[in-house]
Amino acid sequence: MARSPAIEVSALTKVFDGVTAVDHLSFHVHAGEVFGLLGPNGAGKSTTLRILITLVRPTSGSATVAGADVLREPEKVRSRIGYVPQERAIDRFLTGREHLLLLADLYHLPKVEARRRIAELLALVDLEHRADAPAKTYSGGMKRKLDIACGLLPNPSVLFMDEPTLGLDVQSRLRIWDYIRRLRDRGITIVMTTNYLDEADQLCDRLAIIDAGRIKALGSPSELKAGLGGDTLSLSVVPAHEDSLLKLIAALKDLSSVRAVNAKPRGCDVRVESSEKALPSVLETANRLGCQLDSIEYRRPRLDDVFIAYTGHRIREEFPAADQE
Amino acid sequence: MRESLQEIGALTMRWVRRLSREKFSMLFTLVQPMLFWLIFFGNLFQRAADGQVMQAPNYISFLAAGVVVMTVLNNGLAGGVDLLFDKENGFLERLMSTPIHRSSVILSRFLFVMAITSLQVLVILGVAWLFGVRPATGWLGIALILLVGVLFGVGLTAISMAMAFSVKSHGDFFSVLGFLSLPMIFLSSALVPLNAMPGWMQVLAMFNPMTWVIDAVRPLILSGWTDALPRVGLAIVIMVVFDAVCLYGSSRAFRRAMG
Numbered sequence: 001m002a003r004s005p006a007i008e009v010s011a012l013t014k015v016f017d018g019v020t021a022v023d024h025l026s027f028h029v030h031a032g033e034v035f036g037l038l039g040p041n042g043a044g045k046s047t048t049l050r051i052l053i054t055l056v057r058p059t060s061g062s063a064t065v066a067g068a069d070v071l072r073e074p075e076k077v078r079s080r081i082g083y084v085p086q087e088r089a090i091d092r093f094l095t096g097r098e099h100l101l102l103l104a105d106l107y108h109l110p111k112v113e114a115r116r117r118i119a120e121l122l123a124l125v126d127l128e129h130r131a132d133a134p135a136k137t138y139s140g141g142m143k144r145k146l147d148i149a150c151g152l153l154p155n156p157s158v159l160f161m162d163e164p165t166l167g168l169d170v171q172s173r174l175r176i177w178d179y180i181r182r183l184r185d186r187g188i189t190i191v192m193t194t195n196y197l198d199e200a201d202q203l204c205d206r207l208a209i210i211d212a213g214r215i216k217a218l219g220s221p222s223e224l225k226a227g228l229g230g231d232t233l234s235l236s237v238v239p240a241h242e243d244s245l246l247k248l249i250a251a252l253k254d255l256s257s258v259r260a261v262n263a264k265p266r267g268c269d270v271r272v273e274s275s276e277k278a279l280p281s282v283l284e285t286a287n288r289l290g291c292q293l294d295s296i297e298y299r300r301p302r303l304d305d306v307f308i309a310y311t312g313h314r315i316r317e318e319f320p321a322a323d324q325e
Numbered sequence: 326m327r328e329s330l331q332e333i334g335a336l337t338m339r340w341v342r343r344l345s346r347e348k349f350s351m352l353f354t355l356v357q358p359m360l361f362w363l364i365f366f367g368n369l370f371q372r373a374a375d376g377q378v379m380q381a382p383n384y385i386s387f388l389a390a391g392v393v394v395m396t397v398l399n400n401g402l403a404g405g406v407d408l409l410f411d412k413e414n415g416f417l418e419r420l421m422s423t424p425i426h427r428s429s430v431i432l433s434r435f436l437f438v439m440a441i442t443s444l445q446v447l448v449i450l451g452v453a454w455l456f457g458v459r460p461a462t463g464w465l466g467i468a469l470i471l472l473v474g475v476l477f478g479v480g481l482t483a484i485s486m487a488m489a490f491s492v493k494s495h496g497d498f499f500s501v502l503g504f505l506s507l508p509m510i511f512l513s514s515a516l517v518p519l520n521a522m523p524g525w526m527q528v529l530a531m532f533n534p535m536t537w538v539i540d541a542v543r544p545l546i547l548s549g550w551t552d553a554l555p556r557v558g559l560a561i562v563i564m565v566v567f568d569a570v571c572l573y574g575s576s577r578a579f580r581r582a583m584g
Contacts, residue, residue, distance in 0.1 A: 050418075053422050054422070055418055055422060055583075075424050078422060078424040079424040081422070083418075083422040085415040085418050085419055085422075086415065087415035088415070089414060089416045089418065089419040090414075090416070091339070091343065091411075091416055093343045093346040093347065094339065094342060094343070094346075098342060101335070102335050102336070102338075102339055103419075103423065105331050105332060105335030106335060106336075106420065106423040106424075107424065108328045108332075108424070134346065150419065154423070
């Protein structure tokens with residue numbers, strides 16, 4: 001099974017009321033890898049995921065999951081996959097164990113097998129001590145763990161996770177990342193959507209950058225970063241000179257050593273072939289325009305540079321610094 | 326078949342568990358109709374009601390049939406609420422991503438709502454008994470009351486579920502619910518007999534399926550078999566048509582929502 005495809009997607013398209021949410025997506029996911037769909041909210045990641053788990057019918061195109069066609073054999077697909085939804089899909093009145101017992105019946109497991117698996121999963125996600133408390137007493141992180149246990153109950157060959165760490169505190173995020181790595185080590189194929197760049201970078205073996213329903217780039221995080229080449233110069237302007245920033249950006253775009261310029265609050269990111277060569281002309285331009293720089297730093301490309309390079313914008317405009325670590 | 330039973334059993338058990346954890350809500354759904362309508366209104370309007378018009382020994386015995394059917398109405402129209410919440414918090418998606426028959430979720434809801442409704446109807450008849458209301462047709466009559474009630478409830482629950490699957494927000498759902506239930510009660514023979522209504526209201530009430538159900542339940546309680554049987558037969562025919570329409574509509578809404 002080593003590198004055989006767990007998922008094959010071909011020209012997948014979904015149109016909702018005239019709006020194209022997913023636009024001719026084609027990709028495949030190898031068995032045993034963690035595959036990420038990275039993109040901003042509304043990019044079409046969740047719709048793609050929901051087509052793959054047979055909750056949404058595509059307008060056109062085809063997809064095969066775990067050897068079964070999502071349109072012709074949805075029952076087979078459902079019996080081979082696990083799903084961890086984006087919302088905390090938890091019934092607050094049921095206990096953790098009751099959630100798993102319910103799902104065991106929905107997957108038609110015999111009683112003995114169900115009990116064995118539930119005990120094992122509760123141990124895996126460290127929920128044994130709270131298994132018989134109603135879910136409304138659980139913290140956000142515990143609910144997420146229960147979600148994951150629910151997704152794993154069918155012993156799936158492919159596990160789909162929609163924004164697995166959305167809204168979690170840092171500690172819970174790290175723990176969830178740890179589970180995801182452990183699951184990959186067990187040989188489970190994992191497909192996850194995320195709008196966190198660091199999550200995609202750290203966790204995914206390969207990822208597809210999705211924007212406006214299309215795949216803009218696909219590859220491993222290191223391939224994507226290397227593919228970008230060059231460096232990024234990050235300039236910031238002293239507050240008094242912010243009005244000259246637009247002029248500076250326009251002037252920098254004309255320099256031959258500069259590949260691209262992206263504005264950010266109080267400064268800009270300049271992608272260059274080589275920072276050594278470009279730096280003098282960049283500084284000279286800023287001086288000439290009388291634009292006083294507050295700081296200047298250069299770095300190798302990061303995943304957010306990759307994202308900007310392929311989509312032309314940041315993944316979340318409102319929190320420009322959220323994914324800098 | 327065995328798999329279906331396992332699914333439906335587990336899903337129905339979930340509704341039962343939820344109810345048993347919401348003790349307050351359970352208490353109020355049980356107590357509300359009998360306290361508010363039967364005891365309170367029954368005694369309040371005792372003297373205002375005209376025995377000649379009611380054709381009943383007292384207003385409570387007249388009202389009993391109305392309260393029974395109102396309970397079916399309220400339970401039925403609210404029957405989709407839990408599915409609405411499931412839809413909103415993503416639980417429904419989780420259920421739908423498992424290899425179950427699409428219909429199992431809906432069937433479990435029908436089973437649960439009908440069981441609770443029947444139980445409540447029995448409690449209401451029990452309370453009415455304490456006030457001296459003795460069903461004229463005995464146990465068999467009570468069984469028929471439950472049957473007609475369940476037939477009515479199935480259609481109502483189907484409407485409610487169709488709404489749950491179609492509305493954009495639960496605010497919409499509750500507005501429509503409130504808009505539907507009161508006119509259905511007042512434009513029926515639940516509180517006053519048809520012949521005590523203005524002509525135009527009588528006409529509207531004739532188009533209200535609830536009227537036909539009450540007109541079958543009331544003689545089962547008040548008068549006896551000769552009066553009741555033809556009305557029960559008519560109600561059953563009307564209910565079969567009503568259910569067929571509601572089920573068809575709701576299955577379309579469900580398919581549209583679930584893909």
